[in-house]
Amino acid sequence: MEIRLLGAVELYTDGGQLVPLRRRQERLTLAVLLLDPDRVVSAERLVSVLWGQTPPATARATLQALMSRVRKAVHVAAGADTDGRTRLLALGEGYRLSVPADSVDLHRFQRMVEGARAITDPRRRSAQLAAALDLWRGPALADATTGTLRERLCGGIEESRLTALLDRIDADLSAGRHAELVSQLSELVVDHPLQERLHGQLMLALYRSGRRADALAAYRHARRLLVAELGLEPGPSLRELEAAIIGDDPGLGSAVAGAAASTIPGAGRGTTSGAGAAGAVTELPAPPVAVVPAQLPAGVAAFVGRTAYLSRLDALRPDESDERHDPTIVTITGTAGVGKTSLALRWAHQARRAFPDGQLYMDLRGFDAEAASVGPSEVLHAFLHALQVPAQRIPAMPAAQSSLYRSLLAERRMLIVLDNARDADQVRPLLPGTAGSMVVITSRNRLSSLLVIEGAHPMHVDLLTAGEARKLLVDRLGGHRVAAEPDAVAEIVSHCSRLPLALAVVAARAAANPGFPLAAIASELRAARGGLDAFDGDETFTGVRAVFSWSYRALDPPAARLFRLLSLHPGPDIAAPAAASLAGVPVRAVRPLLAALTGAHLLFEQSPGRYGFHDLLRAYAAELASAHEATAERTQAQGRLFDHYLHTADLANRLLYPGRQLMSLSPPRPGVAVADLAAPPQAVAWFASEQRVLLGVINHAAEHGFDRHAWQLAGILTTFFHRFGLWHTMAATQQTVVTAASRITDPAGRAHLHRSLAVAIAALGRDDDAQAHLEYALDRFRELGDSNYQADTHMGLVWVHGRLGQPELGLHHAEQALALWRTTGHRTGQANALNNIGWWHAQAGRYEEALAYCGQALDLHHETGENTHDEAVALDSLGFIHHHLGQHDRAVALYGQALARYRAVSSRYYETRTLTRLGELHLTAGDPALARRTWEQALAILDELTHPDADALRDRLAALPG
Incomplete structure (x- = not known):
């Protein structure tokens, strides 16, 4: 047959x-x-x-x-x-x-x-x-x-x-059949235009056939296709193959395209430091170490039983001898609070060594009552970042993101845990396409289409057995105490519906009061009535609300009020200053309240100083807030919360860019706690810890009518998004605010929105659109008579026209900005405009005129003493000018001064720009070895920042002689 x-x-x-x-x-x-x-x-x-x-x-x-x-x-x-x-x-x-x-x-x-x-x-x-x-x-x-x-x-x-x-x-x-392959490969790259490996094979076949120019033309054609279709530069293997062809690397005589990188001379070779002129080049950092993702959060301490579930997960785990062709997908479903996440994490930690390429984790927040669930594109961006894809190589379109993600997972054995999924559509783009990896999904819903179409293995988690529930209490309270009151224990288990979350809350209460008879606790549970309205029709939650209400009633009034108000926060977690702002109390006063809520298991500290809710507890707290907090008080609390994030972000922005023209904010409400930030590194650390929260805050503010907070916070955060390379997130956030702009009647607000959006979309390469948004903002600021922001918007247009290759238009806008800032007396603005005018004269080869303008800019910065960063920018411009005037030593000294100032304020990206120009100076002076060491310093920083400039600099390094 x-x-x-x-x-x-x-x-x-x-x-x-x-x-x-x-x-x-x-x-x-x-x-x-x-x-x-x-x-x-x-x-x-x-x-x-x-x-x-x-x-x-x-x-x-x-x-x-x-x-x-x-x-x-x-x-x-x-x-x-x-x-x-x-x-x-x-x-x-x-x-x-x-x-x-x-x-x-x-x-x-x-x-x-x-x-x-x-x-x-x-x-x-x-x-x-x-x-x-x-x-x-x-x-x-x-x-x-x-x-x-x-x-x-x-x-x-x-x-x-x-x-x-x-x-x-x-x-x-x-086997040496390169000549006969050229025709076939030329046809195949037409059929599969985005297949980089094919392009590399064609380049190699052409090169080995003596057609070096055609091989390089094939690379340029491949690059145009990838950039046009995916918005991506070619990968490192293709770029390194191009560099090897340019250098006529003898190793290409026996290499295959898929291994081209390993045959290029110098690829992966270590470097040594050398003494740079004027101390500009220092010891090079070690190359970045590949990090295996290990994102699993800590498991739950109060875990008992579930042996059969754990065994089944073990049986489903793929191994290297497995002949299946598809990834292993498991859906863990069950009612809220039943322990789905606890089970998934317990098994994941036990099994993690079976997945040597790492573990990815994301809480999808599919059932969060107060905040939007996490979309697939956001998860893919985070996962691709964890897989060390530079930000500039992450495609803008979700379908392309998913394709890249599956390609990266194709040859890996990874465990992906997707927690709290809303439906199949939320997780389907996050599934690998090949065998070897395993996906564990938790959800309150059945996710039936995953079972039918993707062949997922269903696992429905039931309530604890009576024995397991009793074991949980024994583990928390001790065997003697539980054995002494078997009837009370049985009643507690019944009132808690054998739900792990409810039992954990009761156990915490009993453990904190060792003198309480368990019969008294059972009696209190018996007296409580009601069910969470958010879960009408599910009898399981009748006992849960009783547990929550009982634990809540044990709080003192300030802690109870904080518990209610915390439901107004969008999540996923909250730090003490934000909690203090919600309550309108000092930070020192809120810490004991947070400790009380954590001790009662009504809140958990998921990392030092950051607190979160279980979604059932959030629903219960929201219910209480609606019942016990007047509408005016809830609105005031939200206003204080948004003020906290807005003014802390503004403070962080001012620390990073002192003396710059920044947004004017209304004073914070009474009771707002602004985070204690005193230096640029603290500002960067604050943003890193609050990044996910800030996105939720912007959306939350827009949804609840705090439109001014939404657009002002989005505008301020542009600095941070740009610094961290989060351009897709920045653009999405700005677009969310612009979509809601129909409610914003403040003309200044609309102008700021479009100005901020321009920065975001220019970073994504949409320079023409960015220009249109800036011109709209400029017209609005003219109508408002705001000369300072007119000037600032002109400077945005300077940047965009530079990206578009239109230096004369850039020069025109810089001159307009200077004239406006001279009328307002803004000296730092004048200095920056002067420096930009000088820079564009230098780009046109008018170096004497450039020297005069940039010299004036540096003098103004010295007089004001406000902005070390902008002073460094002027020093960098002067270094460039003296380089092109043939004054090598003076240029090296100026670049060295610029580098020292950038390092003083942790301005890593701008440090790389100066290092790049310093390397060009050394190359012009006939010292390619020193140029290489300088550029390698810059590349190490760019790779750390996942900045798009990294690939271009890597190409220049590959083209260096020797």
Whole structure:
């Protein structure tokens, strides 16, 4: 018997006679059973594949009829299969088709490709791969399915076909067949324009064929395609191959494209430090170390039992001998508070060594009552960053982000934990595309479509057994105390509905009061009534609210009030100064209240100084706030909270850029605590710890009518987003605020919004759009008569026109800014405008005029003494000018002064700009070795910042002689 899936689905007898499968559904059913051979395929999955999400009422009956016809066709094809190796069986709620391994072309193809990897001789390896590829007669399942369903079923198979083809080409390149490959590769790159490996193979084949110029042209063509389609520069292997071709690296004579980086002279070679002129070059830092992601948060201490669940997760864990082709996906579902996250994290920590490439974790906040859930694009950005993808290489489009993510995971064994998922659409873009990795998803919903379409393994977590609930109390309270009052313990377990969260709260209360009889605690629970309104219809939560209310009533009034007000915070966590602002009390007064809430298990300290809610507790606190806090008080508390973040962000901004033209804010309300920041490193650290909170605060402010806070905070945060390379986040945040701008009647607010948005989208490369937003803002500031912000917006246009390659327009706007700032007397602004005018004269080769303007700028900075950073910018400009005037020593000294000032204020990115120019100076002076060491210093910083300038500098380093 022979079954063909690699093309049209066909079934043949041993004698070569075609066994007809006349209906498409018969062919599709046979194919689905054989894609994952000898495993049970659920009837639910088959129904979904055959009829989609809305199957007819007769689907199950029709499926049985289909199985009967497929069984008959397989029996005819198998003929005298006396050893019983061919069987189609109905097992439970599914079907399993067992056939001889060699009878299916797909499985022969996979074994042949796997065997080829062990063949060392390139000609024999190429021959075996070619034979495997000859099994393909067209697209897989060509006459059984189309569209999205075919992509889901066959995407991995088609990818393995392309990989085998690329492996065969590598073998042919190693065998010296480069000349005959050029024509085939030229056609393949048209069919697969975004496949970097193909472009590298074509470049290598052309180079080895004596066509060096064509090889470099092929690289330029590949780069244009990648930038145009994905917004990405080529990866390091392709760039290093280009550099090796430029340098006629002798190692290319025997290299293959996939290993080009390892054959380039100097790739990965260590460097040594050297004494730089005027002390400008210092000891180089060690190269960045690859970090394996280990994002799992700490597990829950009060974990008991769940042995069967843990064992099942162990059984599902993939290992290296596993022949499955798809990732392992497990959905852990159950009611809120039942311990889904505790189970997932307990097992994940136990199993983490089985996933040597790391663990990724994200709380998707799918059921947060107060804040929006985390979108797939935000998660992908965070995961790609954790996988060490530089920010500039993260695509803007979610589909491209997902593709890049799956590509990175394809050859890794990773564990991905997605906590609190709302629905399947929230997690589907986050699933790997190949075997080896495992995804554990927790949710209150069943996520049925993941089970049907992706083949996820469902695991529904029930309440604790009575024995497990009792064990939890024993672990927390001690065996003697629990054994002394068995009836009270049974009643406590009953009132808590055997829910782990409720039991943990009760246990904390009892442990804090060792003299309380457990019978008294049971009596209090008995007296409490009611259920969380947010979960009407679920009797489980009747006892939970009783537990919460009992614990809440034990608080003193200030702690109880703070608990209520904390529900107004968007999450995911809160620091003491923000909590103090909510309550309108000093920070020193709020710390004991936070400790009281943490001790009562109504709050948890998820990292030092940062506190969070369980979502049930947040819902309960919100319920209490609505019942006990007047609307005016809730509004005042929210206003204090938004003032805290707005004024702390403003303080941090002023620490980083003193003397700059910054936004004018109204004074904070009474009772607002501004974080105690005193130096630039503290400002950077504050933003890093509050980054996720700040995004939620902006959205929360816009949703609750605090529009001024929303646009002002978004504008201030532009500095931080730019500094950390979070351009996609910056643009999304600004766009969110602009979308809500219809409610903003303040013309100044609208102008600031568009000015801030321009910075965000320019960082994403949309310079024309940025120019339009800046011109809109400029018109509004003119209407308002605000000369300072007119000047500041002119300076934004200076920057954009520079990016657009329009120096004369940049010069014009710098002159406009200078004239305006002279009328307002803003001296730091004047200095910056003068420096920009000088810079553009220098770019045009007018160095004497440039020297005069930049010299004036430096003098003004010295007079004001306000802004070390901007003084360094002027020194850098002067260094550039003296370099081009041929005054080498003076230029080195000026660059050295600029570097010292940048380092004093932790301005890492601007430090790299000066180091880059200093390297150019050394190269011009005939010292490429010193230029290399200087640029390597800059590159180490750019890589640390994941800044887009890194790739260009890496290319320049690769092109250096020696």
